[in-house]
Amino acid sequence: MEERRVISAWRKAPWTNFRKLGRVLVRIALVALFVFAGATKAYDPGAFAIEIQRYQIVPWMMGALVSVYLPWLEMLAGALLLLKRFERGALLVITLLLLVFTVALASAMFRGLSIDCGCFGKAFSATGTTFPLVRNLVLLVFTGILWMEYR
């Protein structure tokens, strides 16, 4: 019986390791993206406020408030995803942010706005909402992979 268990575990080992590696890579990708995205926007919140305005969703004042708050939230949540103590909370914040960004991008796309996503401030400027939307959906899948750890 013991032998069977050992053999079974040995057979599963490569797959388990592969899954573990996958989760590590997904976590690193989310951390890197969110910290970088937050940093580039924190560098020039004035420019970010203009990017928010282009979505034509919120009034200027609210966009200005978001432009000074959101970058720090992204950086903090991204960094805390590395710490066991805060990873669930950080993952929840990241998931919610991705949902909000996805809805905003989809809304802009639906209204035919030809705008820069504003996702990385002025670091990467590119007009168009399709690629950022697809990227966000991929990132949401990543968060789903990490949430599965807590099942």
Added chain:
Amino acid sequence: MRALRQASLILLVALIPASLTATFHPRRPPWSEETLLPGEVRIQTVLAWGQDVQWIDARSAKEYEVEHVPGAILLNLENWDQLFPQFLDQWNTEKKVVVYCSSTACELSHEVAERLQKDGVSPAYVLKGGWEAWKSEE
């Protein structure tokens, strides 16, 4: 519940650097939409300049053909190589260059003004509120 508690804490802690940014950051946004960004001018100021203005329309050719400020020259980044020489042929260097696009939310006018200044046309002003500001004053 743990995730919610942690998330709430993260949301609260992020307020600290955000408050500092809002107060001290050199590139913080203006809190009122009425505040002019660098290079911007209000429609009233431009109208006060009278005939000494060369309008530049940074919108698409389609929008330009529908309607534009009388005397405006079409110059957008999409067709820069073709349109910029045409602009130079028509430009009177005595006139102040003012660039507009569709509205405040449009960034194209700033990009065109920046490009003009890089290519030696300086100063190039940006109309605050763009085409919408012009129409409201008309």
